[in-house]
Amino acid sequence: MVLKLYAGPNAGRGSAIVALLLAEKQIPFEHILVNLFEKEHKNPRISRDASVWPDSRHCSSDDDGFVLYESRAICRYLGEKYADQGTAFLPAGLKERALVEQAASVEFANFHPAIVKVVRDVFGKQGSGQPPDPAILAEFSAKLEVYEVILGKHKFLAGDEFTLADLFHFSYAPMLEYAAVDIMTSSGPNVKRWWNDLISRPAWVKLKAEGMKGTIS
Structure with a gap:
């Protein structure tokens, strides 16, 4: 079936x-x-x-x-x-798998709540002419600063291979493009490189x- x-x-x-x-x-x-x-x-x-x-x-x-x-x-x-x-998406090695779960936990507990706030704020103001809330953007930018450090050590969040930890970011982050919020590609060079790699995947x-x-x- x-x-x-x-x-x-x-x-x-x-x-x-x-x-x-x-x-x-x-x-x-x-x-x-x-x-x-x-x-x-x-x-x-x-x-x-x-x-x-x-x-x-x-x-x-x-x-x-x-x-x-x-x-x-x-x-x-x-x-x-x-x-x-x-x-x-899930490496076979115990330590490699643990790194994926660690990065996935960071996405769920830190990145996801922050970006949901940005998306809801931006889309809630569509057509009003009001800019995004600077405090909400600052909170999200702080999360990306941590990502900048992590991605300075390897290509993806859990190492040099694309895994579930990276995949989970497609849930909300692509919505920023439709709202003309260029925060993913205007952050540090490591975040920009990583995000461009993700959204350029043929699939x-x-x-x-x-x-x-x-x-x-």
């Missing part, structure tokens, strides 16, 4: 990192379109236990009856299941241009 991915039409937020992992690993899947604005993600057709799924969820997966609804959990699961296929360029598409074969 082919993997089912329940998500909106575009690769954004949680669905972005899952869609990109599927593309990088060339995993066949069926895309089942979900209208989030109509709260279709709470519909029992999506899950036998839809009532307990949080409203903020933007995608879920069904792998032959095994259902997951947190994007990072989906990525970890698929990264393990298809470890020998496509991009190796992301294609996903951004074509949107989410199932690849049942």
Whole structure:
């Protein structure tokens, strides 16, 4: 049975990192379109236990009856299941894996909350002519200063290979481009180099241009 991915039409937020992992690993899947604005993600057709799924969820997966609804959990699961296929998001070595989880924890606990504030502030002011809140931008910039140091030591966040720790940043960071907030590429040279490497990945360029598409074969 082919993997089912329940998500909106575009690769954004949680669905972005899952869609990109599927593309990088060339995993066949069926895309089942979900209208989030109509709260279709709470519909029992999506899950036998839809009532307990949080409203903020933007995608879920069904792998032959095994259902997951947190994007990072989906990525970890698929990264393990298809470890020998496509991009190796999770290294086999114990220490190397620990470094990935360390960097992923930094993304979740520090980078993610800060960038969510920026995105919500910027998009909440669209059309008003008001600039982004300087205090919110300063908080996010402080996180990037730490990244600048980390990325001065190796190419990616957990070493010299692209891993889940880097992938998770596609959840919100690409949204800054649509809001004309150039903070990712106007930061330090290491952050700029790293971010340009990420958004230039062929799988992301294609996903951004074509949107989410199932690849049942």
